[in-house]
Amino acid sequence: MCLPNLGAESRMTKAVKNKSQEKRSLPKSLTGIQGLDEITGGGFPRGRPTLVCGSAGAGKTLLAMEFLVRGAMDYGEPGVFMAFEETAPELTQNARSLGFDLDELVKEKKIAIDFVRIERSEIDETGDYDLEGLFIRLGAAIDVIGAQRVVLDTIENLFAGLQNQGILRAELRRLFRWLKDRGVTAVITAERGEGALTRHGLEEYVSDCVILLDHRVTDQVSTRRLRVVKYRGTAHGTNEYPFLIDEDGFSVLPVTSLGLQHEVSEERISSGIPRLDTMLGGEGFYRGTTILISGTAGTGKTSMSAHFVDAACRRGERCLYFSFEESQGQLIRNMRSIGLNLDQWVKKNLLQFHSSRATFYGLEMHLAIIHKIVQEFQPKIVVLDPIGSLIQAGNKRDAHTMLIRLIDFLKQRQVTAFLTNLTSGGDALEKTDVDISSIVDSWLFVRDIELGGERNRALYVLKSRGTAHSNQLREFLLTPHGVDLLDVYVGPEGVLTGSSRLSQEEREKAADLIRQQEAERKDRELGRKREALEARISALRKEFEVEQAEAQAADGEEKKRERALAESRTAMARSRKADAADTRKVLKKR
Amino acid sequence: MKKSGSAGEPRPLSLEEIAKTKGSTESETWELRLYVAGQTPRSVTAFANLKKICEEHLAGRYNIEVVDLVKHPQLAAGDQILAIPTLVRKLPQPLRKIVGDLRDTERALVGLQLRPTGTEVRE
Known part of the structure; x- marks a missing residue:
């Protein structure tokens, strides 16, 4: 569900980047705030007012302060901080907690702080007036240090100090116009109103860029989020981005804008x-x-x-x-x-x-x-x-x-x-x-x-x-x-581990041993049988030899006897003077 | 120029205090400063209205200083001026500011504490 979303977002960020690289696109002022420049595709609109709204404790003043300080320190753009809520020493102290030395910047004429105190109890109103005094003050401060950035924090306080809403609304409109005419990149902070971005429902319409800061607590866990509600003339990230305020200042995480374009390693x-x-x-x-x-x-x-x-x-x-x-x-x-x-x-x-x-x-x-x-x-x-x-x-x-x-x-x-x-x-x-x-x-x-x-x-x-x-x-x-x-042991009895594996292995070893012994025993028996067989064969052969020898011997005796007989017969015949032929016949008959 | 801080915590004055203030002003000169921005019809009206009030109520013991912020923009911060025209009562203390062209004389008198309230009129 999330992945296609991410893809769309990354395409969009790319579009933002491409756009910001084009020369005809809106000129922008880098805020120097980590991540915010990425979301806005290069910062706030140059020479135009940007509204930062949010409820109490959302971090409006810090955002504005960092915008100004970064501009003065990193981009060579001096700035005026017009404070309606905090005095210059208070602001300096707050900025120090973010690691910024305002005193030093003021001394170097990189930043001017003008604290505007409005005390309703000492002001009475009779008849018509305008806020030209404010304009003149701001104009003077801008001229003194050659400011290119201006912060107004928080103009709501004007409404607290002065009664005539009609005049105030008209003058605020004029103020935004005036800021544009002066060509300063302005950040105006405003309290968030009920169901609207600001209490008076005015500032958001006359600003070219609106940033909403939100500090939400869900299940007792708080999260700060930032959203670019509007940015005239440019594409911007529209998601809510988490942000962090710590000892190093403000950092916004445009993390949802990351795409699937990372390099891969073969290592x-x-x-x-x-x-x-x-x-x-x-x-x-x-x-x-x-x-x-x-x-x-x-x-x-x-x-x-x-x-x-x-x-x-x-x-x-x-x-x-x-x-x-x-x-x-x-x-x-x-x-x-x-x-x-x-x-x-x-x-x-x-x-x-x-x-x-x-x-x-x-x-x-x-x-x-x-x-x-x-x-x-x-x-x-x-x-x-x-x-x-x-x-x-x-x-x-x-x-x-x-x-x-x-x-x-x-x-x-x-x-x-x-x-x-x-x-x-x-x-x-x-x-x-x-x-x-x-x-x-x-x-x-x-x-x-x-x-x-x-x-x-x-x-x-x-x-x-x-x-x-x-x-x-x-x-x-x-x-x-x-x-x-x-x-692991994988065999007919399944997968075995631990001592089961060990005992199974032992059992197999024992079985192997028995099989081996059996085979050896059979070998030995066979050997013995062969030996027995061979023994018998040699005994029979000896017997046969004996018999053969006896038979030969008997044959010899017989022949001897026959010869002796024939000799004796011949001798007898000789003595009887018989025919030799007769003798031969006699012998044949026998 | 940060004199505004010395004005202390502004608080509603009791009637006695107002009377005392008034008493002391009998001998004291009122120091009034009118902040304007150029010769606009509104600033001219404001100055005329102020002059009239002073002549009627503070004849002979007031000073009006007109500060044109277009000429002296750096003076705006000192008295914490936002709106134009603004009338600042520097003396007698405490510091008071009246914003507008002073068209409504009654309100202006209340603002300058020349009248303790809008209804009670003291001569």
């Missing part, structure tokens, strides 16, 4: 956990992306953030850690228990912690503060832990919008954002409280797996744009040496 950065880098295609995350890690309570989200930060600091990169739940001391102590010494990075000014309860400010204020700190510290990594807390500072929709703005802001600066999100029980797991899962680039999930009477952590990569990431679950261990990732 990969380590998550600080080697095996996680392996899961993310071997090299970790892309620089300048947004990483979300969500998980149920106590699953080690903060520990992973700490690893990431530690790795970045080791590379010599600056990190900002925004914690909405733990204090700096607590975080450092807790991370020491997993072997991370974050204190050293704090001391080397590579790491800054900013701990505050989410409810301490409004969302816009959080955004503004984060912006400011990021701009000052120029970190490479920003951690927000956890983003769900921000809902407490506003509502879900606002938190969502704020995070989108923040992510865009960080992306534009090539800052890698590391967000953690607590998934509360009962909610769908793959869901964030603030519905930002679709805009993050990498999403890691840490979950509990409850099995065999214990809870174990498992991590997986839900998505990681542009990387060939692992689709597997890893067991996530918090050891005294940091986070460790292990393969």
